[in-house]
Amino acid sequence: EEQLLESGGGLVQPGGSLRLSCATSGFTFSNFALSWVRQAPGKGLEWVSTSSGGNRWYADSVKGRFTISRDSSKNTLYLQMNSLRAEDTAVYYCTKPGNDAFEIWGQGTMVSVSS
Amino acid sequence: QAGLTQPPSVSMGLRQTATLTCTGNSNNVGNHGAAWLQQHQGHPPKLLSYRNDNRPSGISERFSASRSGNTASLTITGLQPEDEADYYCSAWDSSLSVWVFGGGTKLTVL
Numbered sequence: 234e235e236q237l238l239e240s241g242g243g244l245v246q247p248g249g250s251l252r253l254s255c256a257t258s259g260f261t262f263s264n265f266a267l268s269w270v271r272q273a274p275g276k277g278l279e280w281v282s283t284s285s286g287g288n289r290w291y292a293d294s295v296k297g298r299f300t301i302s303r304d305s306s307k308n309t310l311y312l313q314m315n316s317l318r319a320e321d322t323a324v325y326y327c328t329k330p331g332n333d334a335f336e337i338w339g340q341g342t343m344v345s346v347s348s
Numbered sequence: 349q350a351g352l353t354q355p356p357s358v359s360m361g362l363r364q365t366a367t368l369t370c371t372g373n374s375n376n377v378g379n380h381g382a383a384w385l386q387q388h389q390g391h392p393p394k395l396l397s398y399r400n401d402n403r404p405s406g407i408s409e410r411f412s413a414s415r416s417g418n419t420a421s422l423t424i425t426g427l428q429p430e431d432e433a434d435y436y437c438s439a440w441d442s443s444l445s446v447w448v449f450g451g452g453t454k455l456t457v458l
Contacts, residue, residue, distance in 0.1 A: 277436065277449060277450070278449045280448070280449065326392055332398045332402070334395055334399070335383070338392040338394070338395075
């Protein structure tokens with residue numbers, strides 16, 4: 234069974250940094266794209282970033298502040314978030330795209346940016 | 349990055365049929381098709397359909413999806429109380445190289 238497990242969320246002050254992790258299992262990590270999608274409290278889903286092979290894509294709202302990376306030895310996806318803003322407050326989901334859709338989702342990790 | 353357009357809310361009666369819509373453009377829905385996700389309060393989203401009209405294993409046949417031009421639709425027949433949830437559409441936008449979502453439709457089963 235394919236599984237995704239996020240960790241690393243928490244409370245951080247504006248301007249601070251946080252690194253999220255997504256531990257994966259049940260599939261060959263290096264063969265598949267992985268993404269981060271977030272959801273602000275009471276709001277809809279927003280795509281954040283995708284890593285596939287050597288390519289990375291970012292939403293304009295996080296470009297230059299967030300960096301997606303992956304460690305194949307640990308089957309883990311990361312999201313380094315710098316210069317955090319209040320509007321980055323959200324549940325961050327790790328998700329596995331496939332067939333032009335987000336097929337598998339983790340349970341999410343909450344990030345709160347507040348002073 | 350412009351998203352897809354969904355009506356904010358739809359209400360239908362128990363055992364009735366609800367049709368949700370999602371409008372994009374020729375760079376996303378019209379070219380790559382749409383996927384539909386269901387999200388219950390406090391839970392992660394769950395994929396209901398992909399590439400317009402394909403259902404993952406385990407998804408009820410009461411959920412069916414289609415596409416006409418740049419508009420995708422999700423039809424839910426025989427509405428049940430557990431169908432009350434938020435529904436999102438998504439698509440890859442090949443012009444912008446981004447994934448886009450609709451704003452979500454809150455389905456209320458009366």
